[in-house]
Amino acid sequence: MSTTDFSRKGSLQIINVEKILRMGSFYVAQARIRNIWQWKWSVLGEAVANPMFYLLSIGIGIGKIVNSHQSVGVDGVKYLTFLAPALLAATCIQGAVGEATHPVLEGFKWAKGFFAMNATPITGEQIANGVLLGAMARVTFGCVIYYTALYSFGAVHGLHTLWLIPMTLFAANSFAVLMMGICAAIKNDDLFLNMVQRFLIMPLFLFSGTFYSLSSMPKFLQIIGWASPLWHATEVGRWISYGHHISHGALLFHFSYMTIMTIVGFKVSHHFFVKRLAK
Amino acid sequence: MSTIDPATGGKEPLIIARGLRKEYGDFTAVDGIDFQVNRGDSFGFLGPNGAGKSTTMRIIAATLTRSGGDISILGKDPEVRGPEIRAHLGVVPQQDNLDNSLTVEDNLYVYGRYFGLSRTFIRNKIEELLAFAQLEEKRGVKVEALSGGMKRRLTIARALVSEPEILMLDEPTTGLDPQARHILWDRLFRLKEQGVTLLITTHYMDEAEQLCDRLMVMDKGRIMAEDSPANLIKTYSTKEVLEVRFGSDRNAQFADQLRSMSDRIEVLPDRVLMYSDDCESLLHEIVSKGMQPTTSLVRRSSLEDVFLRLTGRSLVE
Numbered sequence: 001m002s003t004t005d006f007s008r009k010g011s012l013q014i015i016n017v018e019k020i021l022r023m024g025s026f027y028v029a030q031a032r033i034r035n036i037w038q039w040k041w042s043v044l045g046e047a048v049a050n051p052m053f054y055l056l057s058i059g060i061g062i063g064k065i066v067n068s069h070q071s072v073g074v075d076g077v078k079y080l081t082f083l084a085p086a087l088l089a090a091t092c093i094q095g096a097v098g099e100a101t102h103p104v105l106e107g108f109k110w111a112k113g114f115f116a117m118n119a120t121p122i123t124g125e126q127i128a129n130g131v132l133l134g135a136m137a138r139v140t141f142g143c144v145i146y147y148t149a150l151y152s153f154g155a156v157h158g159l160h161t162l163w164l165i166p167m168t169l170f171a172a173n174s175f176a177v178l179m180m181g182i183c184a185a186i187k188n189d190d191l192f193l194n195m196v197q198r199f200l201i202m203p204l205f206l207f208s209g210t211f212y213s214l215s216s217m218p219k220f221l222q223i224i225g226w227a228s229p230l231w232h233a234t235e236v237g238r239w240i241s242y243g244h245h246i247s248h249g250a251l252l253f254h255f256s257y258m259t260i261m262t263i264v265g266f267k268v269s270h271h272f273f274v275k276r277l278a279k
Numbered sequence: 280m281s282t283i284d285p286a287t288g289g290k291e292p293l294i295i296a297r298g299l300r301k302e303y304g305d306f307t308a309v310d311g312i313d314f315q316v317n318r319g320d321s322f323g324f325l326g327p328n329g330a331g332k333s334t335t336m337r338i339i340a341a342t343l344t345r346s347g348g349d350i351s352i353l354g355k356d357p358e359v360r361g362p363e364i365r366a367h368l369g370v371v372p373q374q375d376n377l378d379n380s381l382t383v384e385d386n387l388y389v390y391g392r393y394f395g396l397s398r399t400f401i402r403n404k405i406e407e408l409l410a411f412a413q414l415e416e417k418r419g420v421k422v423e424a425l426s427g428g429m430k431r432r433l434t435i436a437r438a439l440v441s442e443p444e445i446l447m448l449d450e451p452t453t454g455l456d457p458q459a460r461h462i463l464w465d466r467l468f469r470l471k472e473q474g475v476t477l478l479i480t481t482h483y484m485d486e487a488e489q490l491c492d493r494l495m496v497m498d499k500g501r502i503m504a505e506d507s508p509a510n511l512i513k514t515y516s517t518k519e520v521l522e523v524r525f526g527s528d529r530n531a532q533f534a535d536q537l538r539s540m541s542d543r544i545e546v547l548p549d550r551v552l553m554y555s556d557d558c559e560s561l562l563h564e565i566v567s568k569g570m571q572p573t574t575s576l577v578r579r580s581s582l583e584d585v586f587l588r589l590t591g592r593s594l595v596e
Contacts, residue, residue: 010444121394121395
């Protein structure tokens with residue numbers, strides 16, 4: 001049996017509370033990234049395989065059929081070019097929502113790790129921020145790989161298209177933070193994740209002008225697109241990528257929508273994280 | 280509140296609660312309790328499930344707001360300065376909430392970072408803590424592969440990574456086998472010897488006697504008594520207890536006769552407890568009066584007897 005004694009100065013001597021109040025969100029993000037790192041090969045595999053499969057099957061396969069029937073392609077460009085910003089946005093938004101919601105249910109309900117964090121100086125707000133930062137770190141990695149694949153396949157051209165990366169991340173963040181807040185308020189987790197995937201993520205993917213222009217759909221389905229951050233990200237992405245026509249007012253509207261979603265998302269997340277930790 | 284009060288024996292008061300209350304709707308979990316914990320104390324909350332122990336602990340841990348009264352921890356109000364208080368607490372919750380997907384070593388590292396500690400400091404501390412928790416050989420093993428006792432020791436080690444001023448343990452050995460409990464008690468006793476302030480909730484009287492210098496007996500959110508384990512027994516019980524069994528149906532039948540022979544008796548479903556400073560003589564008297572118990576046992580009084588006296592109920596029901 002060990003007879004180890006502690007070299008003990010005491011927390012009053014060794015802990016700098018001001019530093020934790022400043023840096024706490026990053027400590028949580030570090031922990032999240034360390035956790036994600038456990039699955040590094042799966043993360044890498046998904047980041048590489050996802051764009052490959054989509055670009056080969058839909059972009060090139062379906063694109064060949066579309067281009068053969070329309071001499072000017074879609075929106076005046078090749079189908080692959082039209083599709084690329086939407087695929088990038090869809091993948092990043094889906095990834096961010098998954099990475100920002102699953103750990104929330106795990107932290108509050110399954111493993112209760114958030115309660116362990118909150119037993120330290122880390123606050124509920126910092127936990128929410130840290131989880132989101134961790135999610136966005138993973139999504140940034142995936143986004144860069146996806147963009148590289150798009151570039152390699154000739155789906156985007158020119159260095160100006162690098163702006164797709166921050167814009168897409170901004171859109172992904174805006175939706176993820178709101179979903180994270182809603183997730184923190186949810187009690188029936190099994191049902192919630194299934195509902196999100198089947199009735200939110202999938203319809204958004206299909207009805208946000210991803211595969212064809214939103215204006216070609218019936219009006220009542222266009223409403224889904226207007227509410228969807230994916231449609232806003234896709235519109236701005238196409239403008240960045242190949243100069244898709246958007247008025248200045250529309251551009252302002254797209255960014256305002258995503259900004260408001262981000263602000264509301266943070267408010268909701270902070271509120272429910274603090275409330276649930278205090279129960 | 281951080282000044283040294285001579286009434287506390289020169290010890291600095293770390294926690295002062297006055298009229299502390301917590302209500303959930305109509306239910307009162309903590310009902311206006313007063314207590315004080317001084318530096319170096321090993322202070323225990325003893326009571327059955329639902330007594331208000333864990334609620335009190337969560338208020339002290341600055342993770343639950345109070346409904347009324349005042350509480351000061353390290354001279355600060357937990358509702359105003361929660362993070363500052365939590366920076367100096369080590370918390371061992373009732374249920375382990377380790378990160379199962381990380382290794383033993385990484386759990387300690389990540390937790391140390393939440394306190395803003397440097398990588399070098401934590402790396403050195405991990406060596407001490409692994410030795411303390413007897414987990415050196417498990418450092419690279421994922422937590423999900425550990426036994427219950429190992430997880431508990433790791434949770435305690437994790438709570439010590441920041442060298443807390445107060446270590447709070449909520450039911451530290453519940454669910455562990457006897458061997459794992461004794462190893463844990465040994466670890467906690469070492470901390471006590473080093474002057475770490477311990478705050479323990481338990482419904483195990485042997486645990487309370489082993490680890491606590493002072494005990495607060497709680498029931499239904501109220502304090503029933505507060506003193507050292509020895510003084511509680513001296514005040515609320517006799518030196519010895521005689522346990523006699525006449526068979527389930529006959530215990531109550533003999534109760535009236537037995538009551539006349541002792542100042543205090545407790546008739547339980549399976550046995551009768553008789554309180555006296557000389558239980559051997561009492562047993563002789565019972566036998567001489569023609570009552571033949573099927574079994575008899577003379578033992579010293581315990582905190583269980585104190586609890587029975589104070590509440591009329593057993594600790595573990």
